[in-house]
Amino acid sequence: MQKAFVALLGFIPITIVALVLGSSPTVLFFLSALAIVPLARFIGRATEELSARSGPALSGLLNASFGNATELLIGFFAIRQGLVEVVKASLTGSIIGNLLLVLGTATFAGGWSYKTQQFNLSAAHANASTLLLAVIAMTIPPIFYQTIPSMLGATIESLSLLVSALMIVTYLASLWFAFRTHPHLYSEELEHYEAKWTLNKMDLTLQISIGSATQIAMFVAPVLVLTSIIFPNPMSLVFSTFELAAIILSVLIVNQVVADGESNWFEGLQLMMAYGIMAVAFFLHT
Amino acid sequence: MQKAFVALLGFIPITIVALVLGSSPTVLFFLSALAIVPLARFIGRATEELSARSGPALSGLLNASFGNATELLIGFFAIRQGLVEVVKASLTGSIIGNLLLVLGTATFAGGWSYKTQQFNLSAAHANASTLLLAVIAMTIPPIFYQTIPSMLGATIESLSLLVSALMIVTYLASLWFAFRTHPHLYSEELEHYEAKWTLNKMDLTLQISIGSATQIAMFVAPVLVLTSIIFPNPMSLVFSTFELAAIILSVLIVNQVVADGESNWFEGLQLMMAYGIMAVAFFLHT
Amino acid sequence: MQKAFVALLGFIPITIVALVLGSSPTVLFFLSALAIVPLARFIGRATEELSARSGPALSGLLNASFGNATELLIGFFAIRQGLVEVVKASLTGSIIGNLLLVLGTATFAGGWSYKTQQFNLSAAHANASTLLLAVIAMTIPPIFYQTIPSMLGATIESLSLLVSALMIVTYLASLWFAFRTHPHLYSEELEHYEAKWTLNKMDLTLQISIGSATQIAMFVAPVLVLTSIIFPNPMSLVFSTFELAAIILSVLIVNQVVADGESNWFEGLQLMMAYGIMAVAFFLHT
Numbered sequence A, B, C: 001m002q003k004a005f006v007a008l009l010g011f012i013p014i015t016i017v018a019l020v021l022g023s024s025p026t027v028l029f030f031l032s033a034l035a036i037v038p039l040a041r042f043i044g045r046a047t048e049e050l051s052a053r054s055g056p057a058l059s060g061l062l063n064a065s066f067g068n069a070t071e072l073l074i075g076f077f078a079i080r081q082g083l084v085e086v087v088k089a090s091l092t093g094s095i096i097g098n099l100l101l102v103l104g105t106a107t108f109a110g111g112w113s114y115k116t117q118q119f120n121l122s123a124a125h126a127n128a129s130t131l132l133l134a135v136i137a138m139t140i141p142p143i144f145y146q147t148i149p150s151m152l153g154a155t156i157e158s159l160s161l162l163v164s165a166l167m168i169v170t171y172l173a174s175l176w177f178a179f180r181t182h183p184h185l186y187s188e189e190l191e192h193y194e195a196k197w198t199l200n201k202m203d204l205t206l207q208i209s210i211g212s213a214t215q216i217a218m219f220v221a222p223v224l225v226l227t228s229i230i231f232p233n234p235m236s237l238v239f240s241t242f243e244l245a246a247i248i249l250s251v252l253i254v255n256q257v258v259a260d261g262e263s264n265w266f267e268g269l270q271l272m273m274a275y276g277i278m279a280v281a282f283f284l285h286t
Helices: A002-008 A011-020 A025-054 A056-080 A084-113 A121-147 A153-181 A183-192 A197-230 A241-258 A265-285 B002-008 B011-020 B025-054 B056-080 B084-113 B121-147 B153-181 B183-192 B197-230 B241-258 B265-285 C002-008 C011-020 C025-054 C056-080 C084-113 C121-147 C153-181 C183-192 C197-230 C241-258 C265-285
Strands: none
Touching: A002 A025, A011 A025, A025 A056, A025 A197, A056 A084, A056 A153, A056 A183, A056 A197, A084 A197, A084 A241, A084 A265, A121 A153, A121 A183, A121 A197, A121 A241, A121 C241, A121 C265, A153 A183, A153 A197, A153 C265, A197 A241, A241 A265, A241 B121, A265 B121, A265 B153, B002 B025, B011 B025, B025 B056, B025 B197, B056 B084, B056 B153, B056 B183, B056 B197, B084 B197, B084 B241, B084 B265, B121 B153, B121 B183, B121 B197, B121 B241, B153 B183, B153 B197, B197 B241, B241 B265, B241 C121, B265 C121, B265 C153, C002 C025, C011 C025, C025 C056, C025 C197, C056 C084, C056 C153, C056 C183, C056 C197, C084 C197, C084 C241, C084 C265, C121 C153, C121 C183, C121 C197, C121 C241, C153 C183, C153 C197, C197 C241, C241 C265
């Protein structure tokens, strides 16, 4: 099994050669997809090893950051191409995908092996209120826009920029909180349950999924708003009613599910169903 | 007292005779109403006896199912008559009536005898997140509809059908959770507080009221959506903004009130007041 | 320091003399502002002394009532002048100012000295659900109004008056709850942590900020609705979508932050940021 993964690494030079030889985009896509498999597995294993040494907070942050750096870069170039609405839909999809699909599937799967999975309530609580602040920051500009449709574009842009700046400051403050002033909140229960391997895994899943959603909402999206002002068609913080409703409802049900510090297969199923409902609507919507 | 109730059973044959003799609907209504009194009392007593033996989860489910079977049948025939909006209003009324009026009155009344009433937090928590999922399922189609008013009727109908199917699957999964994989959540505290008769009663009230609201939202409504496709004018999951707001706000305040596993007369009063505000608005609305 | 404050009292007679001599409003404003400083400090100290003797519930209520009596009077005369929208904006500003800015700043500042501040969870919980009821009461009339824009003004006014009456009854019931039937909820932990001076202070801050916001929403606003019917242009309970969204979101994040009975600097910062986002939007909005 291990060897098969290593063998797939051979597709990295093959992809480069194919690129040089001028292969079609479809061929390049499938070659790159095969080359990514072992890399994704290595990141996953590195995250787990890191978690065993430094706790789920840091490894969750690093794992989320690896993935979201790509999202940030692709978003930046897509906005330059004028694909503003596509980027907003993609950010929304990442937020609800992490909150509902990733967390839901992990909780559901873990629930078959363990009747009840416990996790670090303090850390989940801090993330949950940051997510709620993200909801506030993303709700205010659209309501502003909808109540005064005759509003000048410049005013909406000023509001987007100011709110985005506040979001980035808050996100950086949340890192300061997690790693400087209150790291014990994220590790104290780690020592307590040291023996239970799966517990640590549940905490790691929570940090990766909720942490990644928080990072996209509170850092990636506002950075794209701020940096895209150099383009003729910048991205504002005004998401569509549909996208906003999906984000608000996802945050509410995740907050409800993590509120008691325990999870089971049925809570995982609920998150997956919420994702299913939204996915069906998104699919019919477009 | 007991004898008076038994005597009322005599109205069952009297009603049948009156029906055969072709009495007016008004007379039949009052005769049936009298005949129902002892039956309602028997169901109530049977539920309590059952609860003492098998726990509040099963007896709450049976009690809710007895009542909602009628709601389902009446709804089905009303949709056949084209009374789609009436059925939606009736389902909404049942949901907020159970969540606010039934639960509120029981909590208020119980609060006069007992300063604080405790109940099974795990069971209430599981119901609360299922209610939130119902809110998500009922919110997505209307937002879908409102953001794209030019949408084809067929697309809305597909969305309604798919979401309804997911709701029924989730509802059946919640029964599997409550009776197969996690029955201990619903009974462990039962043993613990065995002696306190009223505690069990509070749990039973919660299971009947919240359980009934959940059953209407997650089972009765979607079954009506799915079965009514055989009629020329089927019912969709698109409730009015007003009905939806009433359901969302009811779920939020009930979740808040049950969040700490305790209740008192003031929390009961808050639920009753929330019902009063919505009832006044509904009354003026129509 | 103490002497400097006492010296400022001299501005009380100076302001009166200036008023008699017919000074300009600007001069009178600055003289009154200076005279208010020692008075505000005396109220603050009296509140703390009172809290040490009678608990945070009573002193919080008195402190909130002192400030809100002024708000009520000014509101009444402003409505008489036809400034209905200004009064609604001012009430909204007071509610979110208390919930986000006052509570946020106190939590943030306290968080620098104490890693974690604990407070009385039962009292915070009771206030939180009253705030949620206020949200329901303030949400129903606008939705009513928006779904039926052709509605007669008289019907909206009836709804406003009925809902306002229910709000005042609930507010009075909340005082009965706090001071008659369940005063132990507000004081039991006081004895327990008697030695920790700051804990009491955090409870007092919560009672003043959340208690004041509750008083404005559940008492000041409905009293203004009921008393302003004597004017040709009375105030209804229909707040703008923007004001309503600000109130709903503030209540949700405060409920989230106080849900675990603990607070830290980051939670204070989150509340301040939420205020900042809304303040920026309000500023650009007008």
